[in-house]
Amino acid sequence: MILEFYLAASLPLFFLLVFLEGGQRRVLAFLVWGLTAGVISYYINYNLYIAFASSAVVPEVTMAPVVEEFVKALPLFILLLAFGKRYSKELLVLAMASGFGFAILENYVFVTHFELVGAGAVAYAVMRGITTSVMHGCMTAIIGYGIFLTYGFSRRSLPSILFGLYTVAVMIHGLYNLLVGHTGIGRLLAIDLPLLLFVLLLVAYNWDVLFSKPAESEE
């Protein structure tokens, strides 16, 4: 059903893309990519889970973050190669849109999988909406914001930095998946982590506004 849901959700958005311009079009395009990344990752993860079913690995902790973070951030890497250094901190928003698009599709998979009903289903959906979904958005946003921060760096060190940022996103994602699957303080930490990251990214995005000198503000 995942492919059917993906098509039903993304095709109308393609029609909307025709009418949008500039930044709005880019944000929606990244959201659609996030949905697409969700489908691609689902099939890759599914095959990896089958391939490693007999081993002692924990796929959702050791494999899913590696696959998902790469596919979600793929257009960022391509944008960088195609357009060089013509980018701004808008990359953070675009990356986050990709992450949220991914989360929409993943939420559909989990909500339908557990077949919950009544208040439990609503509570589960809300919980996923403010934790896992925000986590997906923030992880890709970290890569996007990191790329923005590398403005002015030599091209030689860009691959190192890009891969470095990717590893950061994968590890936080892996740690989140590891902790959220267990009870106790670890789970509480995991639930708080996405919202904390979101606030930090919000502060980073608005750094100039929040911490600009009065003279600069007047200008």
Place this chain on the structure above:
Amino acid sequence: MNVSGASRYSDSLFRGALWFLLAVSVGLVAYVVLQHGQMPSVYTDIGNAVQLTASMAAAGAAAWSYYRRGPDMLLAHGVFAGATWTLANTFWYAYFILIGEGLNYPTVADLGFAGVFLFLIAGFQEGLPRNRLPLWAAAPIALPLLAAGLWLVAVLGPNAKTMTTLAMFALSAALLSTALLRSVHRHPILLAATVVCVIAHICNSLNSTLPDPPWVVKEAGALAAVTFSLFAIAYLTYSKEAAP
């Protein structure tokens, strides 16, 4: 730069704490040697606590030096390297506690350790000027490391473990070559940290790859603690040396 008395005092205090951390880390190395790698289970907890303290101290020292000295790419990347290693080891330790002893190699943590190398390489490239040595001058360092990694693949066969170890050998070669071509030897503590970093991660890879690893490679954790204690001291020293 005008450093106030209070700032100088806190700087000395921080530096003293870092030297103490280095002494504790070296003590861990000595303990592993004395025990011939047969450590009690409590060593894992103490060792990881020291490692995490050291890596957080390295990230903190780089951040503090960056804040005090002003924009410097070596220090900026140092923050990322320290923070990434902290994240990777937190993941490894959390996995060890929650999932248990059956820890597979490679894990996501090993990807994080690779990320640390990349941030260090980028930091040297962005923060230190290229010297006049030709590129091939790095060959005596890089080629033996690559050959050792390839030899492991040939002997043990290509699989996830040997390929990850080969990648770690390649990253070590790249880091040491960059250090050579960017004259890291002008900052001796930074060079020492870089060399110990490479040894620690190679030991870790060999410990997870070899079917019957020698006890010496069990030094990996203790050496990682030494690495980041040295990096922390190196960043403070570097910012002092480089300050206008």
